[in-house]
Amino acid sequence: MTFYQVLIFVAFFALWEIAVRALGIKPVILPAPSMIFEDIWRNRVLLLTNTWPTFLAISLGFLYAIACGAVIAVGIAFSRVVREVTYPFLVVAQVLPKIAFAPLFLIWFGFGLTPKIVIAALIAFFPIVINMAKGLTSVDAELLQYMDSLGATPREKFFKINLPWALPYIFAALKISITLAIVGAVVGEFVAAGEGLGYVINSANISLDTELMFAAILVLSVLGVLLFLVIVLLEYLAMRKSQSHMEGATATM
Amino acid sequence: MAQAPSIAIEDLTVTYRTRHQSVTALNKVSFDIPARSFMTIVGPSGCGKTTLLKVLSGVLAPSGGQVKFDGRPIDRKALVGQVGYVFQRPLLLPWRTALDNVKLTLEITRKSMSPADRDAEARHWLEVAGLKGFEDRYPHELSGGMQQRVSISRALAFRPQVLLMDEPFAALDEITRETLQAELLKLWSKIETTVVFITHSIPEAVLLSEKITVMSARPARILEEIDVPFERPRTEALREHPQFVGIASHIRHLLRGSEPAAAH
Numbered sequence: 001m002t003f004y005q006v007l008i009f010v011a012f013f014a015l016w017e018i019a020v021r022a023l024g025i026k027p028v029i030l031p032a033p034s035m036i037f038e039d040i041w042r043n044r045v046l047l048l049t050n051t052w053p054t055f056l057a058i059s060l061g062f063l064y065a066i067a068c069g070a071v072i073a074v075g076i077a078f079s080r081v082v083r084e085v086t087y088p089f090l091v092v093a094q095v096l097p098k099i100a101f102a103p104l105f106l107i108w109f110g111f112g113l114t115p116k117i118v119i120a121a122l123i124a125f126f127p128i129v130i131n132m133a134k135g136l137t138s139v140d141a142e143l144l145q146y147m148d149s150l151g152a153t154p155r156e157k158f159f160k161i162n163l164p165w166a167l168p169y170i171f172a173a174l175k176i177s178i179t180l181a182i183v184g185a186v187v188g189e190f191v192a193a194g195e196g197l198g199y200v201i202n203s204a205n206i207s208l209d210t211e212l213m214f215a216a217i218l219v220l221s222v223l224g225v226l227l228f229l230v231i232v233l234l235e236y237l238a239m240r241k242s243q244s245h246m247e248g249a250t251a252t253m
Numbered sequence: 254m255a256q257a258p259s260i261a262i263e264d265l266t267v268t269y270r271t272r273h274q275s276v277t278a279l280n281k282v283s284f285d286i287p288a289r290s291f292m293t294i295v296g297p298s299g300c301g302k303t304t305l306l307k308v309l310s311g312v313l314a315p316s317g318g319q320v321k322f323d324g325r326p327i328d329r330k331a332l333v334g335q336v337g338y339v340f341q342r343p344l345l346l347p348w349r350t351a352l353d354n355v356k357l358t359l360e361i362t363r364k365s366m367s368p369a370d371r372d373a374e375a376r377h378w379l380e381v382a383g384l385k386g387f388e389d390r391y392p393h394e395l396s397g398g399m400q401q402r403v404s405i406s407r408a409l410a411f412r413p414q415v416l417l418m419d420e421p422f423a424a425l426d427e428i429t430r431e432t433l434q435a436e437l438l439k440l441w442s443k444i445e446t447t448v449v450f451i452t453h454s455i456p457e458a459v460l461l462s463e464k465i466t467v468m469s470a471r472p473a474r475i476l477e478e479i480d481v482p483f484e485r486p487r488t489e490a491l492r493e494h495p496q497f498v499g500i501a502s503h504i505r506h507l508l509r510g511s512e513p514a515a516a517h
Contacts, residue, residue: 140342140344142340142344143344145307145310145312146310146312146338146340146344147361148311148312149310149311149312149332149333149336149338150333150334150336150358150361150362150411151333151334151361151362152361156360156361160346160357160360161346164346164348165346167348239348
């Protein structure tokens, strides 16, 4: 992060602080940053203990999304049958608001971690499927034909050519998916959990403890940014040498 | 298959089926390529030259006719791992260094070689191609001409019987092109291989090859097979030689005469 970017954040909070005081906005509507920071400190144990279940739900949901997404992406990329069978379902499922299914998952999976993981995984897996399939299939056909003429096995072609080629596409998708997994986990906590930052936000909202609500939101934001940075770091380690050859990768909700 | 075989193409026919019709890319095409020779195919765009190369590399099965190496009909299985290919675009893997790109063909076709041997072989070909010191560069750090040299090294690294080149220098500027033509002849002199080269550049064809096959527009037929009698090694000075100019001129007239909308 550059110095100027940090400065912008500081300026944003400063302006917020000034605006709240100057306009006399009630804390229950919009608390000032100073009050939020104080609340974070006061409730630090509560927030910390609730961060763990949320982190767990996000990470597990994300990992399941990757596992399922990767399997389906490989299927779509290399099998016409799989592509033609799954594509219509994918398109429909992509369009449906998965969040609306959260209460249903409560009925199916009960309270606790499971429904949160399911929702997070369900929302997060689409960009992975789409981008990875696109990446795997966008390898130059002539190059693959050449590999065939050399006697390359399907496994060799996949690991030496298709998969490395797809990496930029995959990482682009991962960056979007992690944010979606966070949304999924938090929504899951609104509906079906007795713990977690989403639960804290929801309870605070109900009892009009707006400061606590913002405090939890802020902690959640920090968690989200840290997870995003982990992906950025992995991307850097995996692809620092080669320039990105990705073109036209898409990502969707 | 012996090293650098002769290639006989007999009544080769390739037909594509598209949704609306069937397209005949090659129609009973026949010609010979002597063993260990450099043979260039010259012809208008779309006449089926690339299709021919694809049949020779085993990627495409012909609809009719056959290809014989050293007098024996070959099937696609026999071609596996025996044919090197250089495209117009380098098609290097961006995440591999120049050295690792050259090693790719060795990894696939010479699995019995030890990694150390493969490394040495790859380095050798890069050095011969004039890229010593650039082994650890990535493709995006290399110029177009250098990338194409890596591509050629990659194709030669496993010492194929046959080398196929599809307009490999077409995307390069004139000066780089002439440099690479000389490099290619130098590389070829170090290895026993039969070369089938496609180009639109008539001077390039005459400079590089023993034999030139001139093809017409689609459906392609052989207009003429021309022998280029100059001794090797061939030098730049040859371009000015009256016989050189004569052959080039003859080919030009052949092609003009066969253009679909030819004006005389």
